[in-house]
Amino acid sequence: MDKLLITGATGTIGTNLVKHLQSDYELVLADIDFSDFPEELKEGSTIIEKDLSKLEEWENVLKDVDYVIQLAGNPDAGAEFYEGLLDLNYKLPQNLYMEADKSDSVKRIIFASSIHASDAYPDNVQVKTLEPARPDDLYGVSKVFLEGLASYYAYKKGIESIGIRIGDYKSPGEGVDPEADFYSRGKFFSYRDMNHLIDCCLKAELEEPYLLVNGISNNSFPRLDIDQARIKLGYQPQDNAFDE
Numbered sequence: 001m002d003k004l005l006i007t008g009a010t011g012t013i014g015t016n017l018v019k020h021l022q023s024d025y026e027l028v029l030a031d032i033d034f035s036d037f038p039e040e041l042k043e044g045s046t047i048i049e050k051d052l053s054k055l056e057e058w059e060n061v062l063k064d065v066d067y068v069i070q071l072a073g074n075p076d077a078g079a080e081f082y083e084g085l086l087d088l089n090y091k092l093p094q095n096l097y098m099e100a101d102k103s104d105s106v107k108r109i110i111f112a113s114s115i116h117a118s119d120a121y122p123d124n125v126q127v128k129t130l131e132p133a134r135p136d137d138l139y140g141v142s143k144v145f146l147e148g149l150a151s152y153y154a155y156k157k158g159i160e161s162i163g164i165r166i167g168d169y170k171s172p173g174e175g176v177d178p179e180a181d182f183y184s185r186g187k188f189f190s191y192r193d194m195n196h197l198i199d200c201c202l203k204a205e206l207e208e209p210y211l212l213v214n215g216i217s218n219n220s221f222p223r224l225d226i227d228q229a230r231i232k233l234g235y236q237p238q239d240n241a242f243d244e
Contacts, residue, residue, distance in 0.1 A: 002067060004025040007092075025067075029041075030050065032050065048061060068106060070093060090142060110201045111150060126225050154208075165214045167215055169191070197235050200233040213233065217241065218237040220241075
């Protein structure tokens, strides 16, 4: 059974992915605090409670790990560079890639980017990952940094990476707001489709060592283009915000 590390495991996406993946992988769950994490999700997993923005905390974290899902970071779209983003969104991913470069076991890193990396395009534009990044806030800028970091380590160091620009992620039981406008529905991304996309990212064979895809559901009028995910990964989303 492959060993899979999830950083930021106690967050909303991390918690749902643990539920989805725990029967198929040997999980290593890393975060700074597990006090509110469900006990049943800790069972059978290795728990690492550390501040991974500090390089010295990475000792043995990647030991025998095959895959990494990098979710750790400050998700606040209003965060400022020094007050919230520097440690978690810059230093932490840099530490991950530095350590992965030393590892003999890591096969691939899958990382969470964000729609905020490209959401400064006009509302009537469907954004493709092949177009220049256009972040709409400093949080989005930090995700563009992560995309560039992953690309560097892929092409210069040989560490495979897949980045997902995550849209408006919805947890189980959290549907579309009945009053959501056209634009908001176009960003909808269900937990079921996210789980499926992660499965695709873990199993696909890549033509290049780096791939960036958009992560939204099968919305009739999608804000983000998902052809890269369909063609390169076999992604087949099921949910559609315009059906709700």
